[in-house]
Amino acid sequence: MSTSPPAGAPASPRVRVVCVVYHPGDELRRFVATLAAASARPVELVVVDNGTDHALAQAVVAEAGGRLVVPGRNLGYGAGANAGARGATTPWLVVANSDLEWTPGSLDELLDAGEEQPRAGSLGPMLLNTDGTMYPSARALPSLRQGAGHALFARVWPGNPWTQGYHARQESVGGYLREAGWLSGACLVLRREAFEEVGGFDESYFMFFEDVDLGERLGRAGWENLYVPDVRITHVGGTSWRDKPAPMIRAHHASARQYLHRRYRHWWQAPLRVAIDAGLAMRERAQLRSTGAA
Numbered sequence: 001m002s003t004s005p006p007a008g009a010p011a012s013p014r015v016r017v018v019c020v021v022y023h024p025g026d027e028l029r030r031f032v033a034t035l036a037a038a039s040a041r042p043v044e045l046v047v048v049d050n051g052t053d054h055a056l057a058q059a060v061v062a063e064a065g066g067r068l069v070v071p072g073r074n075l076g077y078g079a080g081a082n083a084g085a086r087g088a089t090t091p092w093l094v095v096a097n098s099d100l101e102w103t104p105g106s107l108d109e110l111l112d113a114g115e116e117q118p119r120a121g122s123l124g125p126m127l128l129n130t131d132g133t134m135y136p137s138a139r140a141l142p143s144l145r146q147g148a149g150h151a152l153f154a155r156v157w158p159g160n161p162w163t164q165g166y167h168a169r170q171e172s173v174g175g176y177l178r179e180a181g182w183l184s185g186a187c188l189v190l191r192r193e194a195f196e197e198v199g200g201f202d203e204s205y206f207m208f209f210e211d212v213d214l215g216e217r218l219g220r221a222g223w224e225n226l227y228v229p230d231v232r233i234t235h236v237g238g239t240s241w242r243d244k245p246a247p248m249i250r251a252h253h254a255s256a257r258q259y260l261h262r263r264y265r266h267w268w269q270a271p272l273r274v275a276i277d278a279g280l281a282m283r284e285r286a287q288l289r290s291t292g293a294a
Contacts, residue, residue: 013042015092015111015189018084020077023051027236028098032064038107048084050074077185078201078210085192085200093190099236100127100187109231110189113177121194121223122215124183125231135235138227141181141216142260178227182215186235194223207248209255245291253280 017035021028028047035043045066049057054070061068069083081095092111106125114120127135188211198217201210215225257280264272 013044013090015039015094015107016044016046016085016088016090017094017096017107018046018048018081019096019098020048020050020080020084021057021098022049022074023053024049024057024098028057028060030101031096031098032060032066034100034102035107036064037104038102039111040105040108043107044088044090046084048075048080050076050080076203076206076210077208078205078214079203081185081210082200082203085195088192091192093192093195095185095188095190097186097235101234101236103231103233106231106233110228113226113228113231114189114191117177117224117226119222119224120226121191121198121218121221122183123189123226123228124180125187125233126227126229127184127186127235128232130234130236135184135186135237137184137186137235138178138180138225138229139182141212141219176228176230178229180215180225180227181219182212183225183227185211185214187233191223194218194221197221198223205255205258206251207255208252209259212259249287249291253283256280 019028019031032045035045045061045064046069047057047061047066048069048071050071051057051074054068058068071080071083075083085093085095092114094107110123110125114123124137127137129135198214198221200214202213202217205213218225257277260276260280261273264276
């Protein structure tokens with residue numbers, strides 16, 4: 001994708017936008033169309049198509065002047081994002097879902113915020129659902145007590161203290177920048193230097209929790225994960241799997257299990273891992289029943 005830069009602006013892009021898709025629909029067209037107005041400067045667009053029918057992605061990318069990467073198999077989200085980021089020379093990367101609708105100037109605002117904060121390893125906007133409510137996109141790293149309470153009670157008791165603590169980083173709408181434990185991979189701005197320093201996404205996570213893991217590793221390496229609530233982008237949500245939720249529910253719980261096992265990996269924490277497995281299995285069955293997939 002290319003736009004004419006304003007007078008005096010550099011001709012080369014300062015950001016590569018990586019969009020990972022799997023049999024996309026019209027949401028990819030909206031993503032690309034709204035991206036064109038999100039920055040007044042050139043944007044390098046890379047679409048990674050994990051699916052088998054590439055006709056739509058190929059047409060959209062060709063029209064936008066971007067590049068299509070076809071891995072030949074479904075790599076999952078994190079590995080697909082790594083493939084799209086490989087070889088980048090821009091100082092910034094964006095990893096984003098195709099079901100985003102950018103607001104005019106939003107990408108420039110996020111990049112400007114990052115350039116003002118030299119230790120910002122990642123930045124994320126406020127994501128809005130289509131009804132205008134907030135999509136939870138800036139969160140604290142999960143602790144065992146908080147994570148268990150959120151997992152068990154979020155749906156039946158939304159105001160429970162564990163969920164409130166988990167989402168605490170975005171409860172206040174006002175303010176410019178706020179540090180978070182991790183930011184949603186649905187729209188994630190990454191300083192390429194920081195992303196490469198920590199080795200990118202952990203490809204052992206097929207889908208889900210790769211963003212939690214990345215945020216934690218960036219923090220440990222001394223980088224900041226910054227939430228930018230002044231920038232707002234619409235997240236349509238779930239367009240690629242809304243009709244068949246069961247595989248995604250299973251993938252989400254498998255990744256949660258993997259992440260928590262790694263966090264509580266010591267031999268003396270084995271009873272915790274058993275309890276985690278039992279709680280996640282119970283939650284997974286309940287979610288599958290609620291969708292009619294059990």
